[in-house]
Amino acid sequence: MKSHLISAEVAGTILIVSLCFSQNLPKTENPATNGPHDYSELTKAPEKARVRTNPFQNDPDAVVAGQFLFEDHCAECHGDSGVGGKKGPSLRASEVQNATPGTLFWLITNGVARKGMPVWAKLPEAQRWQLIRYIKSLGLKGDTNAVKP
Amino acid sequence: MQIICIPYQTKLVLYLLLQIICKELPLSRLSRLFASAFFLLICFQLPRATRAQERPYIVTYDQFLEEPRNLEIEYFSTYGTQRGGNDFHAFWLEFEYGATAWWTTEFYLDAQRTVHDSTVSTGIRWENRFRPLQREHFINPVLYVEYEHVNGADKILKEIEGHDVESDFLTPNAEARQEIKNELELKLILGSNFKGWNVSENFLFVKNLAGEPWEFGYAVGGSRPLALKAAAKRCNFCPQNFVAGVEMYGGLGNTSSFGLNETSQYLAPVLAWNMPSGWTLRASPTFGLNGNSHQFMIRWGIAKEISGFGDMVKKVFRGHS
Numbered sequence: 001m002k003s004h005l006i007s008a009e010v011a012g013t014i015l016i017v018s019l020c021f022s023q024n025l026p027k028t029e030n031p032a033t034n035g036p037h038d039y040s041e042l043t044k045a046p047e048k049a050r051v052r053t054n055p056f057q058n059d060p061d062a063v064v065a066g067q068f069l070f071e072d073h074c075a076e077c078h079g080d081s082g083v084g085g086k087k088g089p090s091l092r093a094s095e096v097q098n099a100t101p102g103t104l105f106w107l108i109t110n111g112v113a114r115k116g117m118p119v120w121a122k123l124p125e126a127q128r129w130q131l132i133r134y135i136k137s138l139g140l141k142g143d144t145n146a147v148k149p
Numbered sequence: 150m151q152i153i154c155i156p157y158q159t160k161l162v163l164y165l166l167l168q169i170i171c172k173e174l175p176l177s178r179l180s181r182l183f184a185s186a187f188f189l190l191i192c193f194q195l196p197r198a199t200r201a202q203e204r205p206y207i208v209t210y211d212q213f214l215e216e217p218r219n220l221e222i223e224y225f226s227t228y229g230t231q232r233g234g235n236d237f238h239a240f241w242l243e244f245e246y247g248a249t250a251w252w253t254t255e256f257y258l259d260a261q262r263t264v265h266d267s268t269v270s271t272g273i274r275w276e277n278r279f280r281p282l283q284r285e286h287f288i289n290p291v292l293y294v295e296y297e298h299v300n301g302a303d304k305i306l307k308e309i310e311g312h313d314v315e316s317d318f319l320t321p322n323a324e325a326r327q328e329i330k331n332e333l334e335l336k337l338i339l340g341s342n343f344k345g346w347n348v349s350e351n352f353l354f355v356k357n358l359a360g361e362p363w364e365f366g367y368a369v370g371g372s373r374p375l376a377l378k379a380a381a382k383r384c385n386f387c388p389q390n391f392v393a394g395v396e397m398y399g400g401l402g403n404t405s406s407f408g409l410n411e412t413s414q415y416l417a418p419v420l421a422w423n424m425p426s427g428w429t430l431r432a433s434p435t436f437g438l439n440g441n442s443h444q445f446m447i448r449w450g451i452a453k454e455i456s457g458f459g460d461m462v463k464k465v466f467r468g469h470s
Binding site: 061062064065066068069072073076086087109110111112113114115116117118119121122123124125126127130 | 202204211213214216217218247249250251280283284285342344345374377378379380381382383389425456457460
C-alpha cells in the first residue's frame with residue numbers, strides 16, 4: 001500500500017508538472033494579440049485544398065448545424081460568436097472571411113498544433129463543412145449584413 | 150472574470166459518481182474527504198462543460214488526443230465471467246488531460262471486486278501519448294508510453310499482452326495482490342479516417358521492469374458515426390451522436406515465443422453515445438475467441454469532458470483576474 005501511495009504521489013507530481021507546462025507554453029499559444037502572424041497558417045494551404053468547394057454551400061440547414069458545432073467545439077477558444085478569445089484568434093477577421101472554404105477546411109482538418117489548435121479530423125468531413133458555412137456566415141467584424149449568431 | 154458553470158445536475162451526477170467510486174475503492178476516510186473536497190472545489194470553478202466527440206473503443210486508441218487544457222474524467226467498468234472461479238467486476242478511473250495539442254497525459258486508478266472474495270485496489274498507471282506529426286495524414290502515428298504499478302490482482306483488461314490467459318485470474322485476491330508489477334508499456338498507434346470511418350491499429354510492447362522478457366499484443370478497431378452530417382437542432386438521440394464499431398484485441402506472446410499460441414483473443418462490438426450535455430457513454434459486450442479467453446465480458450464507461458480545466462487550475466492558484 002505504501003508503494004502505491006509513493007507511486008501515486010510521483011504520478012500526481014508529474015501530472016501537476018504537465019499542468020504547469022501547459023500554462024507556461026510560449027506566447028504563441030495565446031494568439032489573443034491577433035497580430036499579423038496569427039493567420040499565417042492559412043497561407044500554407046496547398047492549392048489542391050484551397051480550390052475545394054463546400055458541398056453544403058446551398059444547404060439551408062448547414063449554417064444552423066454549423067452554429068451548434070461551433071458552440072460545442074470552437075467557442076471555448078474563439079469566443080461565442082467567433083470574435084476571438086484568450087486562446088484563439090478572431091474568425092471575423094478579413095484573413096478568415098476572405099479565405100476560401102477549402103482553405104478553412106484544410107486548416108480545421110490539420111489544426112495548428114504548435115499554436116495549440118488541435119487536429120479536428122475527428123469531426124466527420126460533412127460536419128467540418130457545415131462548420132465552415134457558419135464561420136463564413138459570421139462576416140467581417142462590424143459587418144451589419146452578417147448573420148447574427 | 151466571467152465563469153460559466155456547468156449545470157447543477159451535472160455537478161450532482163459527477164459528485165455522486167465520485168462517491169460511488171470512493172466507496173468501491175478501498176480508500177481511507179482521509180483520502181475520500183480529500184477527493185470529495187477537491188472535486189467540489191473544481192466543480193464550482195469549472196469554466197465550461199464541452200461536448201466530447203469520442204470514439205467508442207474501450208481498448209483500442211485512435212490517433213486523436215485530448216484538446217489542450219481539457220480534462221476528461223472517465224469511469225470504466227468490466228464485468229467478466231470466470232470459468233473454474235468467481236466472476237469479477239473490475240473498474241478504473243481515468244483523468245485524461247490535454248497538456249498540449251501534441252501531448253496528452255493520463256492517470257489511472259484501478260480496482261476490482263471478485264464475487265465471494267474481496268474488493269482490492271490493484272494499482273495505478275500513468276500514460277502519455279505523443280503525436281509526432283502535426284498535420285493529418287492518411288496514416289497518423291501516435292507514440293504511447295505508460296508506466297504501470299499494479300499488483301497481480303489487476304483484472305481491468307485494459308490491454309491483453311503476452312500469454313495472458315483466463316486461468317491467470319483464478320488466484321484469490323489476498324494472494325494475487327502480493328505480486329507487485331512495475332511495467333513499462335509502449336504502443337505504436339496508427340489511425341486513419343476515410344469517408345467517415347476511423348480505422349485504428351495498436352501495436353503493444355510491454356516490459357516488466359523486474360527483468361522479464363518483452364511481451365507483445367495488439368488491438369484493432371473500426372468505427373463510424375451513424376450519421377456524418379450534423380442535425381440543425383440540439384438533440385440527444387440524433388444519429389450523429391452515436392458512434393458504432395467493432396474492436397479486436399489479444400496477446401501475441403513474448404520474445405521467446407511470439408505468436409498466437411497460448412494467448413487470449415477478444416472480439417467486441419462497441420457503441421458510444423456523445424450527448425450534447427458533454428457526457429459520453431460507452432458500452433461493449435466482449436466475446437472471447439478461444440479457450441484461453443474469458444467467454445464473455447460486459448464493459449461500459451462514462452466520461453465527462455471539462456473544457457479549460459488547465460485555466461481553472463491557474464485561477465485557483467493565482468486568483469481571479
